[in-house]
Amino acid sequence: MTKKYFIITLALLLSPILVEAMNVSDITINEAPSAYFYKQEFDKLVLDITIPGSDSLSAITIKNEGNAVDRYDIDKFVLWKDAGQNGFQGMGKDEEIGDFEYDANNRIWYVKDLDVVIPEQGLRIFVSVEVARGMTNGRYVQIKIPELDDVDNDGNFDIGDFGIFLESRNNGPVDGSIINSASQTLKSSSTRDNSSPVSIIDSTGDVTTESYTITGQSRDQGGSSPAWVKVEINNVLYDVEDTGTNYSTWKYEWENITEGTYTIKTQSADWLNNIETEGDSITVIVDFPDEEETPIDKPPVEEPPVEEPELTPEEQIRAQIKEIQEQIIDLLNQLIQIYLQELDSI
Numbered sequence: 001m002t003k004k005y006f007i008i009t010l011a012l013l014l015s016p017i018l019v020e021a022m023n024v025s026d027i028t029i030n031e032a033p034s035a036y037f038y039k040q041e042f043d044k045l046v047l048d049i050t051i052p053g054s055d056s057l058s059a060i061t062i063k064n065e066g067n068a069v070d071r072y073d074i075d076k077f078v079l080w081k082d083a084g085q086n087g088f089q090g091m092g093k094d095e096e097i098g099d100f101e102y103d104a105n106n107r108i109w110y111v112k113d114l115d116v117v118i119p120e121q122g123l124r125i126f127v128s129v130e131v132a133r134g135m136t137n138g139r140y141v142q143i144k145i146p147e148l149d150d151v152d153n154d155g156n157f158d159i160g161d162f163g164i165f166l167e168s169r170n171n172g173p174v175d176g177s178i179i180n181s182a183s184q185t186l187k188s189s190s191t192r193d194n195s196s197p198v199s200i201i202d203s204t205g206d207v208t209t210e211s212y213t214i215t216g217q218s219r220d221q222g223g224s225s226p227a228w229v230k231v232e233i234n235n236v237l238y239d240v241e242d243t244g245t246n247y248s249t250w251k252y253e254w255e256n257i258t259e260g261t262y263t264i265k266t267q268s269a270d271w272l273n274n275i276e277t278e279g280d281s282i283t284v285i286v287d288f289p290d291e292e293e294t295p296i297d298k299p300p301v302e303e304p305p306v307e308e309p310e311l312t313p314e315e316q317i318r319a320q321i322k323e324i325q326e327q328i329i330d331l332l333n334q335l336i337q338i339y340l341q342e343l344d345s346i
Contacts, residue, residue, distance in 0.1 A: 021148070022164065022172025026052050028122070032180050036187040037131050037141075038195055040223030043090030046077070047127035047143040047180050053118040056167035059157035061110040062100065062127060063146050066183055068139040070102055070109070073186055075130040077143075079111050082124035090128060092200035092217045097125070103159060108146070112157050118166070129184070133223055137188040144179035148172050195222030196274040199229050199247075199266040207257060207286040214252045216240075216266060216280070224270040232265040259286050 028050035037044045051057065060079065068074055077100040084093050097116060100109035116123065127143055148163035148171050150156075155169035165171050199218040218226045225246035230237045233254070240250040247268070266279035311319065 021174040024173045024176045034182040035184045041221045042130040050122045050124045053120045055118045057116040059112040059165040063108045066140040066142040068141045073135040075132045078128045080126040088126045135186045140183045140185045142183040144177045193222035196276040197226040197268040199268040200280040212254045218247045220270045227271045229268040
């Protein structure tokens with residue numbers, strides 16, 4: 001390599017790698033609809049976007065443009081990754097990435113130190129809110145992702161930075177903010193909790209045995225706690241066993257199962273007798289595997305002898321030379337042993 005080409009190659013290796021910044025138009029805003037949220041409700045959708053791939057999400061910041069007061073009307077925001085059915089389902093259905101932390105100095109919420117893979121088709125993420133017990137009636141939430149502001153311009157998220165940060169440093173958006181066009185209003189219709197619990201089934205897949213453990217979770221909307229959870233199997237209700245605290249997790253031992261197709265549903269109620277009108281529902285197929293036939297012993301099949309390939313004249317000579325070399329080595333070893341014995345006897 002000439003000196004000229006060496007210098008050019010070295011310059012290319014040492015030059016900074018340019019990355020293409022992310023614009024607002026690159027991000028799909030799926031829109032969280034207008035809604036009323038009541039005190040101590042959770043998994044309430046306030047932002048729904050799709051980030052283009054392929055990459056990895058490392059940090060994201062959001063800002064509440066509504067007049068609901070952070071940490072007073074709002075307990076927290078939660079970041080989710082779409083899983084299972086398309087769209088937001090929340091607890092036990094979508095993948096919870098983590099809780100946002102609040103930066104009071106900049107009035108933003110952030111999640112950092114992530115390593116969430118963005119597939120080629122893009123990553124759909126959600127932000128949900130948990131409403132505080134002491135929220136003020138009539139205040140509202142409207143969430144945006146601010147325009148990128150990487151204060152120290154190092155490509156990594158630090159407290160005080162705004163925007164979406166990716167592993168490739170293809171951060172953004174650089175040309176504006178991403179904002180949910182609709183807002184969600186906090187509402188207090190009465191001092192009484194009128195919200196029922198949410199119950200979900202964790203168990204999935206078809207059943208191949210005569211006994212099966214159905215597991216799930218539940219949590220009360222409105223700040224109370226579930227008083228009971230039941231599972232319904234083909235229109236018959238059964239009590240479940242509490243395996244957590246106030247049915248935060250539960251199970252039902254399904255016994256004496258027969259083959260067929262079953263619809264399994266859940267229902268729950270809190271201590272104020274707010275009954276869940278439509279719980280979770282799954283369909284499972286029970287299909288036992290066929291019994292394997294006992295194999296009949298058969299005499300072993302004798303393998304035909306492996307015939308050695310014929311050697312060419314040249315290969316035959318090489319084999320003979322190798323055999324003579326091995327004989328010479330054996331003879332030398334014997335002579336050495338005799339010599340060593342003679343030395344020992346002197």
